[in-house]
Amino acid sequence: xxxxxxxxxxxxxxxxxxxxxxxxxxxxxxxxxxxxxxxxxxxxxxxxxxxxxxxxxxxxxxxxxxxxxxxxxxxxxxxxxxxxxxxxxxxxxxxxxxxxxxxxxxxxxxxxxxxxxxxxxxxxxxxxxxxxxxxxxxxxxxxxxxxxxxxxxxxxxxxxxxxxxxxxxxxxxxxxxxxxxxxxxxxxxxxxxxxxxxxxxxxxxxxxxxxxxxxxxxxxxxxxxxxxxxxxxxxxxxxxxxxxxxxxxxxxxxxxxxxxxxxxxxxxxxxxxxxxx
DNA sequence: ACCCTCACCTGCACGC
DNA sequence: TGCGTGCAGGTGAGGG
Numbered sequence: 029x030x031x032x033x034x035x036x037x038x039x040x041x042x043x044x045x046x047x048x049x050x051x052x053x054x055x056x057x058x059x060x061x062x063x064x065x066x067x068x069x070x071x072x073x074x075x076x077x078x079x080x081x082x083x084x085x086x087x088x089x090x091x092x093x094x095x096x097x098x099x100x101x102x103x104x105x106x107x108x109x110x111x112x113x114x115x116x117x118x119x120x121x122x123x124x125x126x127x128x129x130x131x132x133x134x135x136x137x138x139x140x141x142x143x144x145x146x147x148x149x150x151x152x153x154x155x156x157x158x159x160x161x162x163x164x165x166x167x168x169x170x171x172x173x174x175x176x177x178x179x180x181x182x183x184x185x186x187x188x189x190x191x192x193x194x195x196x197x198x199x200x201x202x203x204x205x206x207x208x209x210x211x212x213x214x215x216x217x218x219x220x221x222x223x224x225x226x227x228x229x230x231x232x233x234x235x236x237x238x239x240x241x242x243x244x245x246x247x248x249x250x251x252x253x254x255x256x257x258x259x260x261x262x263x264x265x266x267x268x269x270x271x272x273x274x275x276x277x278x279x280x281x282x283x284x285x286x287x288x289x290x291x292x293x294x295x296x297x298x299x300x301x302x303x304x305x
Numbered sequence: 306a307c308c309c310t311c312a313c314c315t316g317c318a319c320g321c
Numbered sequence: 322t323g324c325g326t327g328c329a330g331g332t333g334a335g336g337g
Contacts, residue, residue, distance in 0.1 A: 310334105310336085311333100311334090318327090319325100319326085
């Protein structure tokens with residue numbers, strides 16, 4: 029489910045919940061989750077490790093453990109962490125369980141089984157495939173207007189597709205890509221290289237605004253991993269969705285009917301009046 | 306190098 | 322009730 033703001037929320041919640049805890053034992057019920065590592069190797073390397081920090085790179089959650097290793101986790105569509113006490117029942121699709129030294133369990137569940145976990149040496153993280161190709165963090169100085177202008181100018185893909193490419197623009201997914209384009213009043217089917225240079229700053233600002241507002245909106249909900257009930261991502265920041273899942277509804281800015289089209293395999297929503305070609 | 310389509314999975318909502 | 326279809330917030334492999 030998650031795009032960068034949701035991942036950031038999980039990182040903060042994990043930080044509160046597990047930093048300083050030691051992993052006593054690990055169980056993995058879905059070997060492909062941690063492939064190509066073997067389950068035995070994975071368990072052995074994590075055994076008795078202190079969790080020293082939790083950070084993020086793009087949509088990867090980085091759980092730092094002793095002996096300078098990092099557990100890089102990607103939630104993909106349906107991955108989620110939760111904290112259980114020793115007598116809570118395991119939820120469906122719980123594929124990895126980390127037993128902590130305070131009698132709680134950190135559980136990774138994933139209905140669609142797309143999520144991945146890789147235990148890598150900290151020194152090799154930056155050169156790890158899947159991570160080394162990622163674009164600059166959207167709130168870093170490296171993600172500048174000049175960077176975006178240069179990136180757009182080199183692509184003949186549509187803006188919608190380009191915004192979903194994590195090696196070009198980091199952090200957006202299908203919802204926030206649509207929201208950012210709406211906010212910038214740019215048509216999703218516009219060829220990236222053909223976007224007028226004077227509109228690049230608007231798009232740049234819209235990307236940061238959408239991601240920033242979502243991070244703030246989720247953070248204000250003060251959700252944590254110990255109380256997963258009642259936690260629906262959609263619910264957490266639904267109010268800021270202005271076009272996503274609003275096909276046929278009136279545009280909040282101009283009243284025209286929001287349209288939806290399948291493009292590059294994904295639903296794309298836009299306002300035909302605010303976001304003319 | 307680029308870009309598209311499909312594949313990876315389960316589950317849910319919908320129409321017949 | 323069941324069954325088929327389409328859809329879901331992500332990405333990677335493989336092909337043109």
